[in-house]
Amino acid sequence: MGGRRLRKPVERPIDVSAAQEEALEDQAGGEEEEDAQELAELDEEATDAELATGEPEPDRAPSELAAKLRAVTSGARDVEQAPPPWRRAAGAPVPETGVDLAVDAARGLRLRNPVLTASGTFGQGVEYAELIDVARLGAFVNKGTTIRARLGNPQYRIAETASGILNSIGLENPGAAEVARKYGKAWGALGVPVIVNVAGHAVEDYVAVVRAMTGTPGVVAWELNVSCPNVEGGMLFGCDPFLAAEVTRAVKAETDLPVIVKLTPNAPDVVAVARAVEEAGADALTAINTVLGMRIDVARRRPALGAGSGGLSGPAIRPIAVHLTYQVAQAVSIPIIGAGGITSAQDALEFLMAGASAVQVGTATFADPEAPLKVLAGLAAYVRAERLGSIREIIGCALPPRAMESDAAID
Amino acid sequence: MDRDGSPGMILEQGSVLRSERIAELGTLLAIRAPGIARTARAGQFVHVRAGPGFDPLLRRPYSFARIDRAAGELELVVKPLGPGGERIAASRPGDALDLLGPLGTGFVVGRQTTNLLLVAGGTGIAPMRVLAEQESGRRNVTLVMGGRSIHQLWPSSLLPPTVEYVATTEDGSFGIAGRVTDALPRLLGWADQLLACGPWPMLAALQRIRDEAARASALYPGRAALMDAQIAVEQHMGCAMGVCRACVIVTSEGNARVCREGPVFSLGEVAFDAGEPATVGLR
Secondary structure (H helix, E strand, O other), X not given: OOOOOOOOOOOOOOOHHHHHHHHOOOOOOOOOOOOHHHHHHHHHHHHHHHHHOOOOOOOOOHHHHHHHHHHHHHOOOOOOOOOOOOOOXXXXXXXXXXXXXXXXXXXXXXXXXXXXEOOOOOOOOOOHHHOOOHHHOOEEEOOOEOOOOEOOOOOOOEEEEOOEEXXXXXXXXXXXXXXXXXXXHHHHHHOOOEEEEEOOOOHHHHHHHHHHHOOXXXXXXXXXXXXXXXXXXXXXXXXXXXXXXHHHHHHHHHOOOOEEEEEOOOOOOHHHHHHHHHHOOOOEEEEOOOEEEOOEEOOOOEEOEOOEOEEEEOHHHHHHHHHHHHXXXXXXXXXXXXXXXXXOHHHHHHHHHOOOOEEEEOOHHHHOOOHHHHHHHHHHHHHHHOOOOOHHHHOOOOOOXXXXXXXXXXX | OOOOXXXXXXXXXXXXXXXXEEOOOEEEEEEEOHHHHHHOOOOOEEEEOOOOOOOOOOOEEEEEEEEEOOOOEEEEEEOOOHHHHHHHHOOOOOOEEEXXXXXXXXXXXXXXXXXXXXXXXXXXXXXXXXXXXXHXXXXXXXXXXXXXXXXXXXXXXXXXXXXXXXXXXXXXXXXXXXXXXXXXXXXXXXXXXXXXXXXXXXXXXXXXXXXXXHHOOOOOOOHHHHHOOEEEOOOOOOOOOOXXXXXXXXXXXXXXXXXXXXXXXXXXXXXXXXXXXXOOOOO
């Protein structure tokens, strides 16, 4: 750092404010400045904060900074490191305590409640665990996982639309083995069942991910992402009943865990795909993935998203998702997990009444991290207010009578 | 330092105390939020919900422009960009604001730094103002701020009197005519440490100067400060929780999330491409 240097020859103060006030007639009056004591306090506090974060106030060299980044990107997160702000003792009462919210989210997968989080909106579960009590969820679905690491799509990856967002992340993930290695321990300790979202380009890719992640702590089922609009070929499987059935069959042969197939609304015949994968052995369906969409950045005269088009999510697509849930529920006998723009218990009830056995809260979490737990508390309140024996009583209650009969016959 | 995580992060209902328009720079909102103010650091940010509903849906990230732990107050410079930004900028005293923070990494000022050079462009003034207030009592601080015109500059009345303020305007309406980089040559030799926040082209220009210094001898003015410079970057953001990966940039260590590994990075580790953040997976 060398010895003290002389101050450079620049006069001060340069009064921008005065000149600005001359230039602007509507300039608002200046705030009162802090007094010296307050400034001194700030100084002390800053040092405290630096100590509190374990920051030794080093003269930071780029290599040190890079080393820290490397340590973090390669190392596992320690979720037990600091107590999260919600701090609930295990077993302490929550709004859903004492209400029968258990559902069969898939064949062979009974969950304590029907509220899940959607893939891509809840990371690896550990991130939101710092903010909310994830152990209250029915399950969480992890970020789409491929066999090899993916860097994702070019910027921009997100754009806001009316009551929704468009995204084209491009399945950025560190690859199946790394996800299992990095998060397996944390998943085992989270206290919430994990559903792994499996993505790929070829049938073998899906099978390879399931093989690589079999035995990972916490994992209770696979959700096949045959419907990602942001990856070349990702949606191909979900649009073609034959291909969707083929990938389902191959994964079923690899695993004993339930296999859930996530349907795309962009398929020419969603119901045909649903029937085909049920026939191929799927244990449940998720309805729906994002809807293809695009925004043009008028100022730059090109698509707002780096990849051009992206997937639309949020309340904007909810009626589409409810409609498809209603259609598919009449065509298949396996459970359906409803997804698409759910922000409240009222929204979730629409899906349940349309034939879904469970729901996934996704984009709403970005606006309100507590949205999934608010949906859960709201469903519990509904069961109480309606004096239902269980939430299961209303599943499919809005379907036409014939579908209700066939459901009953299967039970 | 835990670069993957936002320790101390909470959800807090803030209460707007004051709203003041800063020429064309944006609206300066003073917010009472003692929980977030307690652990907030310069360079970190808060993710602000744009109203109670889901339209507009996304929260908006704002870097702290003032942190008053004793009073439990924060200030943010809010540019009315998009429907969410417009709504937040229109907040009136007494309004509630749903805040998520503090998020991301902060600037680290070296213990041995005697002469601290801060470089700001546009709303990038926010963390620089926090640093100016925090550091001016214990070291020499010079703030260089650039704008298109005088209307995009920060008022010197809102800076500690002991901070030396150098202004540049592209139209020459105030201070040095040109950009911040035009004011740097005679300041670099003085500086022990350089911290910067501003638009991508400004940061890219800083990196070009750094590259030049890296190739030059140890006698290059301010070489050490340039090599160790820290910058805070902006990116379109989704969750700000590290899950959606909308805000990633490319660094020498691979993809990094601005909301978690950033927003403060080493100037040397960020990859630029023609004045913009370099991007992955071009096809």
